[in-house]
Amino acid sequence: MIRPWWETGVIYQIYPRSFQDSDGDGIGDLAGIEHRLDYVESLGVDAIWLSPIFPSPMADFGYDVSNYCGIEPMFGDLAAFDRLLVSIHARGLKLILDLVPNHSSDQHPWFVESRSSRNNPKRDWYIWADAAPGGGPPNNWESDFAGSSWEWDAATEQYYLHAFLREQPDLNWRNSELKAAMFDVMRFWFERGVDGFRIDVLWHIVKAAAFPDNPVNPDWTPLMNARDRVFQSYSTDQPEAHAISAEMRAIADDYGGRVLIGEIFLPNERHARWFGTPEQPQVHLPFNFQLIENDWNAERLGHLIVDYETSLPSFGWPNWVLGSHDAPRIAARIGESQARVAAMLLLTLRGTPALFQGDELGIGKVDIPAERVRDPQELRQPGRGLGRDRSRTPMPWDCSQNAGFSTGEPWLPINADWPTRNVETQGADDGSMLKLYRDLVGLRRAHSPLNAGDFALIRASENVLIYERRGGGKHFIVALNLSEEVRRVTLPNCEVLLSTLSGVPEPGMLRPNEGLIVKPTS
Template structure:
C-alpha cells in the first residue's frame, strides 16, 4: 500500500469520527463466508466478492474474525504472527483490496485482535520457553510449581482442566486461559504492551477503522497468583456449557478482571486517538460482572469506545422482564458507558434456535435491538434467519465441542458456511468440500432464494436497518428508563427536542398498552401499530414507534 492510499484512508476516517456510536456492525467469520479458491475454506478475496451483500443490508461496518498467521488450533484465535495474513486466507494484498472495496461501498472495516494470548508457535513464546533469563523470558505468565509439583493455584481453563501447563525446559508452569497451545501474555511487562501496540499501529496504517478486542478483560492476571474462590451453583450462568464445564464453578476474581487493565486500555486508546475516526469494541467475557466491566472500560475517553457484553447471548429466554432487569442494572453500573448489543455470534447457539423463534419473533428482536441505545452487532446469516446447524460428531472441528460432547456440541453449529444460492449442495460457498458441512435446511434460506421473495427475512433486515439509519435519534439519542408491561418492552428515546416512544411485544399474543400525551405513528416502515384514543394495539411480535407531537 502506497503513501497516497494511506493518506486517503486516514482522510476518509476523519469525516465522521463518531461513526461508531449507534453503528450497525456485521460480523464475518472468514472461514465460512465465501471461498474464492475452491479449497473449501473461506478467504479474504471471498469476503471482497460478497461485500456488496453487506452494503445492501445497510450495515455501517464489518468486523472480521481473525485471519492472521496461525496453526489454527482455535481457528485463528491462536496467533503466531500479528502482522501477516495466514496463507489459508490469502495475502496482505488481498486484505488491502478488501479495505479498498469496503471503503468504496461506505463500509468501515474492523478486525479482531487477540491480545491476551498467542499461539505456542509464536516466536515470542518459542524464545520465552527456552530459559528463565532470555530477553523474552518474562513475556508470558510463568510460575513455579507448588512443593508437591502441582500447579501454582486452582485456576481453570475455559476449555477444561487446569489453566496451567508444565514446561520441562523451564521446569515451570505457564498460564493458558484457553487451550494449552494458547499461552497467556504477561501484561505486567511493558515490553509486551509496546509490542502489541506496535501490531495495532501496523493495521491502522493499512487503513482499518477499528478493532474488536477479544477477551478484553483477560489481559492481566493477579500478580500474586491467588486462588479463585468458589462460585455458588445458583450463580453459574455462563453462556457456554454452564453445567458440564468446571470453569463455571469459580468466581474468576484473580485470573481476569484485574484493575491494572484500565491502565493498558488508556495506553491503547491513546494509540487509537492518533488516527481520527478509529474505534474499538471490547469483548467482555464474564457471566457475572459483564455490565460492570462494560461501564468501567467505556466510561469517558480513557478506555475503549464500546464493549460487547453477553447479556443478550445467554440461553435464558430474552423476555420483557429479563430485558428490563438488564437495563435496570445497566443504568446502575454502566450509565456513562456504551454497549454493543448482539443476539448471536460465532461462539453461541444462533438465537433463532436458542430461543426457538418464529420468523415474526426474529423480526421483533431485531426491531428491539435497533431501537435500543447502543451499537449493534449482527452475525453473518442472521439476516437470513438461519437456525443452528446440527453438525455430526464426525464432522466437528471445534476442540471445545469435541471435549464436552454430547452434553455440549461446541460452536461449529453456528459457524457453518454462509448460503448464497440453492443450486448446489454447498450453497454457493465453495466448489470444493467445505470445511464444515452446509446443512440442507439452510439452502432454502439462501440469499438468492430470499432476494425474490419480498416477504423474506432478508428484506425485513434491509427495511429495519434503513429505518435506523434514517433516524439519528436511534443512533445518537438518549434512552429513558426501560420497563416491562407484561410481555411488552417500553422506553423512550430523545434527541435534539424529539421524543420517540418505543414498544415491542415479545409474545405471540396481541397486546394493548395505554399511553399518555399526544403521539403519532412513526414506525410505518416496520409495520407500525394502531393508535386509537390513547391506546396502542400491538400485534403478536409487533412493535410501535410513536413520535411525540409538540
C-alpha cells in the same frame, strides 16, 4: 452535535472461514469477502468486523496467532488484505480487525524462544511459574476449555499459563518489552488503514501477580462448563489491566477516528469501568452481551436495559449484541418469529448494534454430526451445549451447489433449509427476515433519534416491552410483543413506520410476535 461514526453506525461481524470461498477449498477467504461486499453494502451497515485472519495453526480457529502482522495463507496474503481494505473504504465502510492480545499460539516465534530456556530474553514475555509445593500446578485456576490453566514444560521444569487451550499460552503484559511489541502490532495495522480493533478477552489481559487460588464455586455441577468450578477473581479483571486499556486507547486516538471494542464479560458496575475516565479513557465500546445472556421476556429485558443504561458513565456510549461466533443463533434460542422482534429491539435501542452474519437470514439451529464437529470447546466438553460450530456454519447465498458458498465441500455443514433460507431467495421476498433487517437499518439511518436519541422505558409487563426514543424534536415509540398472544397496548395517535409482520395492525393491539415502530402524530 456531530457524533463519531461508531456511535451512530451499525457493525456487521464476518466470520471469514464461513462467509465466501473463492478457491474451492471449502473455507472462506479475503477474496470471497471482497466478492460479497455489494451485499454487505446493501444491508446499510457502516463497518465490518473480521474475526481473526492472522497466521495461525488453527487450534482455536485463528484465536491462536503465530504472527500478528501477517495474513493466514488459507485466507490470502497482505496484498489480498490491502485490496479488500481499499474496496471496503471505496464503499464508505469501515474495517475492524480482531486483535488477540491475551495469548498467542505456542508456535509463535516469541513462545518458541520463551520456552527454549529459562534464560532466554523472551522467557518473561509469557507467564511461567514453578510447581506448587509438593508438585502439581501452581494454583487452582481453570482453563476456559476445561482442565488446569497450567501446562508443564519438561524441558525447563516450569509451568506456563494458558487461559484457553494449552496451544494458546498467555502473554505477560507486565513485561514492558512484550507490551511495546503488542502496541507496535496495533500501529502496524492502523498505519495500514484499519479503522479499529475488537479486542479479544480484554478483561483477561493481566493476572494477579502472586497467583493466589481462585475462590471455589459451591454451586458448580458437572453439567456446567468446567471453567466455572472456580470464580475467576484473580485470573481476570485485575486493576492493572485498565492502565493497559488506556494506553491502547491513546494509540488509537493518535490515529484519529479509530475505535476500540473490548470483549468483556462482567457485571454492570465492573463492566462500566472499562470506559475509563474523561481524563484517561479506555475502550470506546466495552461489548455488552446481556441480550445473549438473559432470558427472553419483557420484564427481564426491561430491567436489564434500564440497569445497563444507568450503569454507564456520563461520557460512555452503549452497545448491544444479539449474536456472535461464540453464542447460539438468536433464531435457535427464541424461534424465528421472536427473532424478528429481537431484530427490531437490537436496531432501535440507544447505542451501537453489532450484527452477526446469517442472523439477518434467520438461520436457526444447525445440527452438526459428531464426525464433523470442529470446535475444541465441544470436543473437550461434549454434551454440555458449549459447542460453537452451530454459529459458524457457512453463509447460504443461493440455491446452487453448496448454497453458493464454495465449489468444494464446506468445512462445516450449511443450515439444512438453505435451498429456501438464502440471500437470493430472501432478497426477492418482501416478507423475509433479510428485508426486515434492511428496513430496520434504513429507518435507523433515516431517523437519528432511533440511533442516538434519548431512551425511556414505558412498559415492561405481560411480555410487552414499550419504549420511546426522542431527539431533535422528533419522537418515536417502539412496541414489542414477546408473547404468542394478542396484547392490548396504549399508544398515542401515530403513524406506523414498520411492523415485523405483514398487514396493518389494529390500533391499540399488538399481534402475537409483533414489533412496531410508530411515530406519534399528536
